[in-house]
């Protein structure tokens with residue numbers, strides 16, 4: 242299920258702290274997002290309804306913990322972003338990302354290893370699966 246920017250902001254706080262109260266979230270994000278306590282509670286309820294957060298009683302209030310792993314959520318966000326681009330352009334986007342990110346030598350070695358392994362599953366051609374008229378791939382031109 243899609244996650245809004247506001248919900249993502251909250252999830253990051255919960256992932257960072259392990260568990261968080263609405264007060265914790267207001268402390269971290271209240272000034273940045275100009276949120277009131279009731280805004281935070283509304284967003285938390287939405288995240289519980291979506292199954293991304295669990296809630297348990299803590300004193301008079303509630304404490305929230307993540308049911309969605311940060312790594313899974315990040316992968317989902319990136320997959321969703323890439324699904325908006327023609328498959329034949331994915332490598333160009335990856336090249337752009339790799340060129341711009343700061344990386345350690347260990348990061349670069351890990352990527353080189355990944356690419357070496359990727360050779361085993363290389364395809365002859367990346368086939369576009371776009372809707373007709375949304376890209377210029379030959380498959381759609383007949």
Ligand SMILES: [Zn+2]
Nearest residue numbers: 327369371376
């Ligand atoms: Zn395409």
